[in-house]
Amino acid sequence: MTETAYASPALIAPSPRGRLLIGNLHDFIDDFLVTMERDFINHGDIVRYQIGSRIVHVVSHPDYAQHVLVEHQRDFPKVGGNGGLQIIAGNGLISNPSPESWLIQRRMMQPMFHRKRLAAMGEKIDAAGARMIQRWQALPDAATIDMDHEMLQVTLDIIMQTMFSADMLGEVGKLAPAVTAAVDYANYRIFNPFSLPLPMPTRRNRAYMQARKVLDSMIFGLIKQRRAATEPVGDLLDMLLEAQDAETGERMSDEQIRDEVLTIFAAGHETTANTLTFAWYLLSEHPEIRSQLQAELDQVLQGRAPSVNDLPNLPYTLQVFKEAMRLYPAAPITGPRRVTKPTQLGGYDLPLNSQVIVSITNLHRHPAFWENPLQFDPSRFAPNANQPRHHLAFMPFGAGPRKCIGNNLAEMEGALLLACVAQHYNPQLQPGHQVKPEMAITMRAKDGMPMFLKRR
Ligand code: HEM
Structure with missing residues (x-):
């Protein structure tokens, strides 16, 4: 008897009903956050989607995350080309699908994120936070601000100062929309295999090319300036310029450096900004938790500005940031x-060349791992919290070798910015504003986050 005769029949994971030819395309491009939540409730921890000829499984169990991202990660490399972030970030650290060249990049960049260096970055974060508070002090009490924009501005200031020693605060008005447009474009291309290639002058393609021009001009300008500098600064840009291929001794081209700079710039500020924006929303809706946070800040800081050295004494502040990330x-x-x-x-088949996506949102709200999963409760992350959990039930930074390189920086920055704002202000969501999360690679507030900036 042949081997095929013994093989078990194909076990196809549950799937929402698709449409002729396009399959589940509409589920992916309509509102993927809603789709993921709906299908997790209806079908469980593993759901199969068909988009044209592409098969994608979305998995929502920490054991599956462990399998794909950690234990068998070699069999599950990142998707490249049109199906991945390579569209905008080329072969930068986050999007390079080749495990071999990725490892060289990761080893080269890792020292920048060493704890010792982070402490020095803490001072730059404090300074950027202080600049924001100074801007706000010029506003009348309870002025309306776009909290999402404010958080993007401060985190953009921080990533440029800490990684590239550059002051780009004056350019935020141009850079922030360009990042948003580029990320929107990548989101569209990743989820829509029928999108027209870049050279076609569609509205989307033209908008992306415009955004790319803005970003490239900023990045190539930085590279040119630094190549002309006589003294090294010792930041990430210097590291990239000095990096040499171990065998050939060749240095990176400007295009390779561009991909790395764009990756760190985009991945390193929008994510932290969006988390903080949602944290302010949660705190506005839960004044009792905000009071608890402010009690810790008042007791530890006694009115002075927070610094990185205070963080070990501000555990509740970090818990609030973590719960917002959850x-x-x-x-x-x-x-x-x-x-x-x-x-x-x-128990289900994953066919060759199909794709797997781990749903971090579903893991973070999985009722088997979280009590009252939808409740905002920072005490879940207290050191003495009596809640044994699967170690991947909370994985905001991913898992395995391709886990976020900036996780410690993000937590430090998040806690410091929470402290520096909550110490002085009670940001209050504008009444009647509907907060709607949307996914465009990152999760952000669809119609922004208008808030009254009330002084304490
Ligand atoms: C709250 C803030 C952040 C969140 C939630 C976050 C989340 C993530 C996640 C989930 C991944 C893994 C993606 C995957 O497996 O496909 C990742 C990777 C990455 N993140 Fe972050 N991130 C944050 C902040 C940062 C910061 C501050 C930086 C840089 C300064 C950064 C740079 C990167 C890079 C370069 C990668 C790719 C790592 C690799 O493939 O080796 N992220 N991030």
């Missing part, structure tokens, strides 16, 4: 992974 993870899904060996997961 409910509104800035990266709601991992990047798609390609199945390079046909295998089974959760």
